[in-house]
Amino acid sequence: MIRKFFFTSIFILGWCSCSFSQAQDSLTIESTMTSTKNAFKLDLYDPLAPARSAFYSAILPGLGQAYNGSYWKIPLVYAGIGTSLYLVLQNDTEYQRYRNAYKRRLAGFQDDEFQNILENEGLINAQKQFRQNKEFAILATVAFYLLNIVDANVDAHLKQFDVSKDLTLRPNFEPNFMSGNIDYGLTLNFKLN
Template identity: 60%
Template sequence: MFCLFCAIGFAQTDDDAVKTTDSAKSSKKLPKSLKQKKRDKPVIIDSTVVKKTKAYDPLAPSKAAFYSAILPGLGQAYNGKYWKIPIVYAALGTGIYFYIDNNKQYKRARDAYKRRLAGFSDDEFQDRITDDGLREAQKNYRRNKELSLLVTVGMYALNIIDANVDAHLLQYNINDDLSLKPHYQIEEIDNVGRVGLTLNFQF
């Protein structure tokens, strides 16, 4: 009986060795792609959709402000807000136009007043404006000229600030994970409209 069990045991060991050898040979014949598929474990992919966001550039606001300081409207072009460029030049052009016009009128009144002080009576405002009127006109035109210059400088500074702030806001992360939305709903029970505010915060 002992010899019989030993014979059966050796027979099973030989069969297993043959099977192992055969499987090894067959695996050598398989392509590498099939071997990789057998070895790899199934990968579980999360169903959450990952949104691709542009990398934050801390120097973008400074660049936009610098470009607008060199050439008004260039910072807006850097931010992609091309529709703002005509507004920038219209504002600056208006301020420059009024400055030039007031400066021209101021020089006319000043030259006429100087000729009267010199004893001439052939200026263009003769018999229409008095000496006091010319002095008052000089004050008004000079004040308007300085105000126009101040407005022009303010528009230039506002152009730089707009480019800087716009570059900040363009990189601000806005998505549905954090949102604050107003809503209006009519209740079906009493048929009364109700106004509310919804805050969504998701992880």
């Protein structure tokens, strides 16, 4: 169950971060010329923006998404990290419950809460299961934390991507006279001025 939740959550966050990451145009900086006082726009690539965004997300999860202007991703980051942390704590609590009952039985006490329900072997198996679930939840927490950093970095890169009208991508259908079939493909056109 934990594995299924882990992989489903990573798939959903990965899909969300990839499908909405090109929402804004490239970065622009307005500057004025001192001699003529004319303002002009200059498209500028900031090579440190992805690193800065990743650093912010490493310091505080979600801060890199805020830096990029992708505020809608912040609840997803905290939902993933928070849910997996909750699963870590819940599985650790259950593990400790079964472990303490087993340790009391080994010490000779017969008053634990599982006395008439589980044998010693059942307590051992429950401990193994909850410990394994806790370890998977720790891996999920680390994975969501790293995914947060990678998402902030990739989103900052894609914010600077050129989405001008000079780039076109069209489907291409051409007959193949040798085989008599139609060849399918994509054509990428660059318009240089």
